[in-house]
Amino acid sequence: MSDQTNSSTTWPADPMLDPSLPLSRMKIMDITSAMAGPCCSEMLADMGADVIKIESPSLTPDSRGGPPVVKGESGGFLIVNRNKRSLTLNLKDPRGKEIFLALAKNADVLLENVRPGTLDKLGLGYEDVKKVNPAIIYASISGFGKTSPYAKLGGYDAIAQGISGMMLSIGEEGRPPVKAGVPLSDFGASIFTAYGILVAYIYRVKTGKGQPFSPSPGDGGKGQLIDTALLDVPIALQVKQMLYYFLNGKLARRMGSGDMDAGPYRAFKTKDGGITLGGTNVNLWPKMCKALGVEELINDPRFDTPANRNKNGAELTELFKPLLMTKTTGEWLASLRANGVPAGPVNNLAQAVADPQVKARELIVEVDHPKVGKFPVVGMPVKFSRTPGKIRRPPPMLGEHTDEILAAMGYDPAHIGALRADGVV
Amino acid sequence: MDFALTGMKVLDFTHVLAGPYCTQMLADMGADVIKIENPATNAEARGGGPFVKGESATFMMVNRNKRSLTLNLKDPRGKEILLKLAKDADVLVQNFRPGTMERLGLGYETLRELNRGLIYCSISGFGLNGPYKDHGGYDLMAQGLSGLMSVSGEPGGVPLKVLSICDFGTGMLSCWAILVAYIERLWSGEGQIVDASLIDTPFFFLRKQLLEYFTSDKVPGPTGWWDVTNAPYQAFETKGGDWINVAGHSAFVWPRFCELIGISELVKDPRFATGHLRHSHREELADILQAAFLTKTSDEWLTLLQQAGVPCGPINTVEQILADAHAAAREMVVERVHPTVGPFKMLGIPVKLSETPGQIRTAAPRLGEHTAEILRSLGYSEAEIETFKKEGAV
Numbered sequence: 001m002s003d004q005t006n007s008s009t010t011w012p013a014d015p016m017l018d019p020s021l022p023l024s025r026m027k028i029m030d031i032t033s034a035m036a037g038p039c040c041s042e043m044l045a046d047m048g049a050d051v052i053k054i055e056s057p058s059l060t061p062d063s064r065g066g067p068p069v070v071k072g073e074s075g076g077f078l079i080v081n082r083n084k085r086s087l088t089l090n091l092k093d094p095r096g097k098e099i100f101l102a103l104a105k106n107a108d109v110l111l112e113n114v115r116p117g118t119l120d121k122l123g124l125g126y127e128d129v130k131k132v133n134p135a136i137i138y139a140s141i142s143g144f145g146k147t148s149p150y151a152k153l154g155g156y157d158a159i160a161q162g163i164s165g166m167m168l169s170i171g172e173e174g175r176p177p178v179k180a181g182v183p184l185s186d187f188g189a190s191i192f193t194a195y196g197i198l199v200a201y202i203y204r205v206k207t208g209k210g211q212p213f214s215p216s217p218g219d220g221g222k223g224q225l226i227d228t229a230l231l232d233v234p235i236a237l238q239v240k241q242m243l244y245y246f247l248n249g250k251l252a253r254r255m256g257s258g259d260m261d262a263g264p265y266r267a268f269k270t271k272d273g274g275i276t277l278g279g280t281n282v283n284l285w286p287k288m289c290k291a292l293g294v295e296e297l298i299n300d301p302r303f304d305t306p307a308n309r310n311k312n313g314a315e316l317t318e319l320f321k322p323l324l325m326t327k328t329t330g331e332w333l334a335s336l337r338a339n340g341v342p343a344g345p346v347n348n349l350a351q352a353v354a355d356p357q358v359k360a361r362e363l364i365v366e367v368d369h370p371k372v373g374k375f376p377v378v379g380m381p382v383k384f385s386r387t388p389g390k391i392r393r394p395p396p397m398l399g400e401h402t403d404e405i406l407a408a409m410g411y412d413p414a415h416i417g418a419l420r421a422d423g424v425v
Numbered sequence: 426m427d428f429a430l431t432g433m434k435v436l437d438f439t440h441v442l443a444g445p446y447c448t449q450m451l452a453d454m455g456a457d458v459i460k461i462e463n464p465a466t467n468a469e470a471r472g473g474g475p476f477v478k479g480e481s482a483t484f485m486m487v488n489r490n491k492r493s494l495t496l497n498l499k500d501p502r503g504k505e506i507l508l509k510l511a512k513d514a515d516v517l518v519q520n521f522r523p524g525t526m527e528r529l530g531l532g533y534e535t536l537r538e539l540n541r542g543l544i545y546c547s548i549s550g551f552g553l554n555g556p557y558k559d560h561g562g563y564d565l566m567a568q569g570l571s572g573l574m575s576v577s578g579e580p581g582g583v584p585l586k587v588l589s590i591c592d593f594g595t596g597m598l599s600c601w602a603i604l605v606a607y608i609e610r611l612w613s614g615e616g617q618i619v620d621a622s623l624i625d626t627p628f629f630f631l632r633k634q635l636l637e638y639f640t641s642d643k644v645p646g647p648t649g650w651w652d653v654t655n656a657p658y659q660a661f662e663t664k665g666g667d668w669i670n671v672a673g674h675s676a677f678v679w680p681r682f683c684e685l686i687g688i689s690e691l692v693k694d695p696r697f698a699t700g701h702l703r704h705s706h707r708e709e710l711a712d713i714l715q716a717a718f719l720t721k722t723s724d725e726w727l728t729l730l731q732q733a734g735v736p737c738g739p740i741n742t743v744e745q746i747l748a749d750a751h752a753a754a755r756e757m758v759v760e761r762v763h764p765t766v767g768p769f770k771m772l773g774i775p776v777k778l779s780e781t782p783g784q785i786r787t788a789a790p791r792l793g794e795h796t797a798e799i800l801r802s803l804g805y806s807e808a809e810i811e812t813f814k815k816e817g818a819v
Binding site: 022023025035039043047063066067068069070075076078079080143144145146147148149150153154155156158159160161162163164165166167168169170171172175176177178179180181182183184187188191192193194195196198199200201202203205206222223224225226227228229231232233235236237238239240241242243244245246247251252255256257258259265266267274275276277278281282306307310337340341342343344345346347348349350351352353355356357358359360361363364375376377378379381382383384385386387 | 427429430432442446450454469473474475477482483486487550551552553554555556557560561562563565566567568569570571572573574575576577578579582583584585586587588589590593594597598599600601602604605606607608609611612615617618619620621622624625626627628629630631632633634635636637638639640641644645646647648649650651652653654655658659660662668669670672676700701704731734736737738739740741742743744745746747749750751752754755757758769770771772773775776777778779780781783
């Protein structure tokens with residue numbers, strides 16, 4: 001019952017695009033919520049991609065992401081959605097669907113993490129979008145992936161951590177399962193998917209019309225489907241645990257703050273806090289013993305080689321525990337660093353954020369949100385010498401750019417008003 | 426089969442985990458990765474234990490699909506070979522301490538004069554700037570310094586190390602950054618320095634805790650099997666002492682979850698009326714739910730919860746997930762034959778691309794396995810190669 005077919009076929013480009021940024025030619029439709037999907041598109045947006053976030057008009061500002069609510073906005077949304085614009089679209093309405101497909105026709109990438117099967121049911125799955133745009137890179141993030149026996153089940157980060165074996169790989173022997181405090185499956189899926197998208201984009205440029213370097217790389221080229229499962233992330237990242245199991249069919253011990261094959265590579269309590277020690281290899285062991293004032297251990301037959309230190313790791317740990325308690329973290333660090341031994345404090349988050357290195361690396365930066373005000377977010381996770389990423393926009397308010405985007409697609413104000421009145425946008 | 430990164434030439438000077446994982450991600454998608462190694466190195470220095478038939482198994486987990494060229498960079502002939510390769514390379518990845526490559530005469534500025542398109546990726550403990558830039562750092566130091574250890578583990582327990590997540594996360598993020606720089610280079614023709622560090626990576630993962638800290642000024646602590654912002658979203662003990670994970674926190678799932686566990690009056694309980702309230706009363710809520718979960722076994726609960734569409738899952742060991750149909754269907758374990766070790770299992774490609782899925786072509790190379798082959802392709806004669814070998818230049 002679409003009342004008018006919109007003839008515009010151009011992408012409604014972000015007027016605030018920065019053409020000097022590396023991905024400024026990349027056009028992305030973002031149909032994601034929670035953490036894994038939004039963080040993935042944010043990684044591309046930070047590097048200049050033009051990301052349009054498509055959200056349901058029935059959402060409210062505090063229901064777009066997880067808690068806490070900050071001045072009426074969902075905090076969970078604010079931490080993974082900067083540099084994007086927001087368009088509200090009711091995808092169950094044929095007019096909403098039409099706008100969606102008009103965008104898809106000109107997009108390079110479509111990223112989604114809605115419940116498995118939902119977009120297919122709406123006629124907006126990969127096969128449908130491919131019909132209007134064979135070059136589309138359609139990336140899908142789900143709990144279990146499209147080819148898993150569990151493909152239809154919903155999944156979250158914690159569930160992936162549990163199923164993957166990870167909750168029983170980390171933690172301490174004899175204790176209940178523990179989760180990594182951070183949502184590793186979510187954010188790991190963000191990075192792996194961004195990697196998949198960039199790889200697919202390079203392939204698409206290579207197979208496109210304007211060989212070798214098209215001025216408009218979006219023209220033609222081969223698209224594809226990218227399928228990421230949250231569950232695959234903690235499986236892939238348990239490299240050492242899996243290795244031990246592959247080699248001898250035994251489960252690796254849970255090591256608390258330590259590691260399986262490198263002693264003493266772990267955290268110790270000090271007089272006033274905690275410290276991590278990394279002086280385990282052949283070159284560093286004598287230096288570490290010197291820094292800790294236990295030169296007699298250097299050639300002690302129980303600990304003189306990495307293999308012996310590993311074999312007698314428990315004994316060495318018991319020797320180190322009371323020793324490290326005799327001085328403060330700061331005193332030990334001064335001595336260890338003077339001897340060139342890798343070591344560091346065990347910080348809480350307040351201490352970490354205040355650390356001079358963390359400041360120097362600009363790991364916490366501010367966005368200025370029209371409603372929330374100045375709000376701290378995580379900075380660029382890798383530094384580029386010539387094309388550093390940039391925060392051009394704060395996370396968008398719900399539907400903030402609907403009018404602007406529709407107008408750029410050729411809709412007149414009366415038409416947009418009618419769509420809004422009908423709950424289509 | 427088509428490979429997305431066919432034609433990308435990568436020089437890999439990395440060791441330990443972060444750097445090798447980065448270049449392996451490129452190699453899996455078709456890049457030609459040449460690992461430059463010291464001819465005097467050994468299995469211990471190459472990747473550490475455990476060892477299989479004299480090879481470092483850790484090395485083998487993160488260096489598949491690469492070729493190994495041994496070069497003595499202090500020998501002028503070794504350096505000359507390296508410069509020939511660098512002239513033609515797209516990407517160089519190194520994880521020496523800052524300054525080491527410069528001392529070898531292989532710093533960015535020097536190589537840029539040879540090859541202005543070179544993407545030069547440096548992976549270090551603390552990055553190329555800041556007060557700690559000259560310190561050595563490992564995964565463990567980054568986990569401790571960033572606060573990551575302080576938010577993992579049980580309240581009151583020891584601070585927990587989470588896998589080698591700063592290593593692998595840095596490998597992943599530097600791979601992302603290299604691809605971004607490579608795409609930009611398609612238009613500009615210019616390379617650049619990509620500077621990744623183990624200390625930057627944990628902050629990428631800590632954003633939920635940072636949100637909590639910045640909005641409440643409370644310093645987040647370890648949450649055991651809880652979640653920072655959602656409840657009930659956690660592990661419960663079931664009949665028989667087993668544990669399962671359940672996610673009943675969303676507004677959509679919460680009513681049917683209450684129904685399913687047989688405490689439908691919880692839906693009306695004002696303490697648990699919204700997601701925010703459920704989280705602020707998470708301990709009271711967990712006590713009520715824990716009692717209910719002890720009445721059935723894990724299998725019974727998982728069946729019921731799945732039927733009702735409540736996200737849930739077992740808490741497996743590594744052995745159990747490897748035996749699960751999911752791992753096979755997703756090809757998460759692959760086996761390749763290593764010339765010395767024989768059949769060797771490793772982990773599959775963690776993202777599935779329909780047209781250019783990538784491929785695990787070969788197991789990790791033996792030390793210097795491809796030295797002669799690579800030197801020949803650079804035009805060196807058999808006699809020269811023999812001399813270089815004999816005299817320790819390669």
